[in-house]
Each structure stands twice: as structure tokens, then as C-alpha cells.
Amino acid sequence: MSNDDFVVRLVNVSKRYYISESVYVDALINVNLSIHRGEVVIIMGPSGSGKSTLLNIIGMLDRPTNGRVYLDGVDVTDMSEGELAKFRLFKVGFLFQQYNLIQNLTALENVMMPMIMSGLYDRSMAEAKARYLLELVRLTPYATYFPNQLSGGQQQMVALARALALNPSFIIMDEPTGALDPVSASRLLALINVLNRAIGVTMIIATHNPDVAQVGSRVLNIRGGRIYESGVVERINIGGVNVKDMVKAYVEGLKIDLLARKSSRLADDVHRIEQEISRLEEITND
Ligand code: ADP
Numbered sequence: 001m002s003n004d005d006f007v008v009r010l011v012n013v014s015k016r017y018y019i020s021e022s023v024y025v026d027a028l029i030n031v032n033l034s035i036h037r038g039e040v041v042i043i044m045g046p047s048g049s050g051k052s053t054l055l056n057i058i059g060m061l062d063r064p065t066n067g068r069v070y071l072d073g074v075d076v077t078d079m080s081e082g083e084l085a086k087f088r089l090f091k092v093g094f095l096f097q098q099y100n101l102i103q104n105l106t107a108l109e110n111v112m113m114p115m116i117m118s119g120l121y122d123r124s125m126a127e128a129k130a131r132y133l134l135e136l137v138r139l140t141p142y143a144t145y146f147p148n149q150l151s152g153g154q155q156q157m158v159a160l161a162r163a164l165a166l167n168p169s170f171i172i173m174d175e176p177t178g179a180l181d182p183v184s185a186s187r188l189l190a191l192i193n194v195l196n197r198a199i200g201v202t203m204i205i206a207t208h209n210p211d212v213a214q215v216g217s218r219v220l221n222i223r224g225g226r227i228y229e230s231g232v233v234e235r236i237n238i239g240g241v242n243v244k245d246m247v248k249a250y251v252e253g254l255k256i257d258l259l260a261r262k263s264s265r266l267a268d269d270v271h272r273i274e275q276e277i278s279r280l281e282e283i284t285n286d
Pocket residue numbers: 017018019025026027045046047048049050051052053054
């Protein structure tokens with residue numbers, strides 16, 4: 001199998017943090033990991049086991065001490081900071097425990113942010129697509145609210161809509177339910193389930209919460225920087241959510257993305273997005 005069949009591939013990745021010249025922590029030790037398109041991979045482990053270090057390396061927020069990192073078949077290990085920043089913006093969506101929304105922007109403007117930064121979208125296109133993404137996460141009535149006017153659960157939904165803004169290859173989630181109450185947490189998990197199973201979004205989720213593992217298609221255990229075993233889990237059903245409406249909102253967002261790409265010179269993804277739209281329209285039409 002070539003590298004292109006994997007969204008993420010880590011080969012012998014190690015990460016050593018130096019506390020002082022002679023004192024260090026081996027946060028990751030010889031990690032080999034391949035993630036296929038369409039998977040939801042859960043990284044389970046206690047605090048300090050290396051989950052965040054692993055996600056940061058997969059998301060190119062940090063570099064390994066040893067080993068190679070391939071994303072979408074491209075070796076990104078030695079990319080310059082500038083190249084990495086661009087690759088990261090287009091390829092990776094991020095969701096953190098603490099939401100990381102921009103406080104002086106509304107929910108809608110937070111979701112628009114990556115689209116504006118990409119240079120692919122003009123303001124009106126970014127706004128139109130952001131509205132569909134807020135509809136997808138069921139936050140349309142809160143579009144003009146600022147983060148501090150929203151509950152934790154709502155802020156995390158805005159962050160998820162933002163993570164989806166540029167149709168990333170995969171979304172990284174570091175303890176996404178860590179700061180949420182149980183009801184908000186189960187709403188987020190239901191949405192993750194729909195995004196993956198109906199829409200096909202690839203996600204990599206670090207958690208120490210066994211409930212979160214129920215949305216995964218594969219669970220990896222991490223201890224002391226080593227990945228030990230993988231297992232398949234029984235997945236929860238998609239119940240109580242209107243999957244069709246959510247997929248429809250997502251497709252409308254993709255159509256705007258298609259317009260944006262066609263009118264820009266960065267039109268390389270047009271074919272892939274057209275195919276995705278027709279595949280999803282088949283689901284919503286029957
Ligand atoms: P987890 O996310 O599972 O709690 P981390 O990846 O944050 O684990 O940390 C793994 C290990 O690496 C821990 O021992 C932690 O103290 C250490 N570590 C993480 N980041 C740094 C850093 N920037 N400098 C030094 N040590 C670090």
C-alpha cells in the first residue's frame with residue numbers, strides 16, 4: 001500500500017523533551033501509526049501518557065525528534081514553517097478542550113475566520129458557508145452571539161463548525177469533551193458520529209473518557225509514550241438527530257466552497273469536492 005492510501009502515517013516517531021541539558025522526558029517512543037480516510041481513531045490514555053504530543057505532531061504543531069510524518073501522502077517532516085502553516089490551514093481541523101474561539105468575534109465570524117485566511121473566499125462566500133456550518137451544528141439562532149454569551153457546549157459546536165470550514169483531510173480533537181457537562185458532551189459525540197458515518201469526515205480523538213471511545217471505529221491505547229494495542233469498539237447508534245438535514249446543510253456549504261475554488265486560481269480540489277457533493281446528494285435524496 002502506498003502512502004497515498006493513508007490520511008496520516010507516522011513511521012518510528014519519537015519525541016524527547018529536554019527539561020535541562022541532561023534531564024529529558026521521552027513523550028513518544030517509536031510510534032508507528034497509519035490512519036485511513038473515513039476512520040475515527042480514539043487515542044486512549046491517562047494524563048501524561050503522550051496523547052497531546054502525538055496529536056500535536058500529527059497536526060504539525062510540533063515536530064518529532066526522530067521518525068517521519070506523512071499527511072495525505074506528503075512527507076511533512078522537514079517542511080519549512082511557512083509551508084507547514086499553509087498545509088495545516090488547508091488540511092487539518094483542530095478542536096481543543098478549551099474551544100480557543102476569538103473572543104471579540106461573533107460565532108459566525110469565528111467560523112468565517114479560516115475561510116478568510118485561506119484567501120479562497122471573499123467575505124460574502126465565507127459568510128454564506130459559515131451560516132450552513134452553523135446550521136449543521138444547530139446554532140443558527142446564535143450566529144451573532146459572542147463566545148462569552150454561549151455555553152461551553154455551544155462554544156465547542158462553534159469550534160467544530162470552524163474546524164470544518166475548509167473541508168480538512170482530518171480533524172484532530174484533544175479531549176473535546178473534557179470541559180463539557182454530560183448533556184453537551186453527548187450532543188457533541190452524536191454530532192461526531194453523524195459527521196463520520198453520514199458525511200465521512202476522518203477524526204483523531206484523544207481522550208481519557210471511555211464514553212468518547214464509543215464514537216470510534218478504532219481505539220489505540222497509549223502508555224508512557226508507546227502505543228500498545230488497538231481494538232475495535234461497539235459503536236453507538238445515530239439516534240435522535242436529523243441526519244438528512246445535517247447532511248443537506250453540509251452539502252450547501254460544499255457548493256459554496258466549489259464556487260470559491262472555481263473563482264480562485266487554487267482550483268485543484270474542484271473534482272474531489274464535486275464527487276463528494278454528488279455522493280452526499282445521493283444519500284439525502286433517497
Ligand atoms: P497527555 O496529553 O496524554 O496528558 P502529553 O503529551 O501532554 O500527555 O505529555 C506527555 C509527557 O511529555 C508528559 O510527561 C509531559 O510532562 C511531557 N511534556 C509534554 N510537553 C512538554 C514540554 N513542552 N516540555 C517538557 N515536557 C513536556
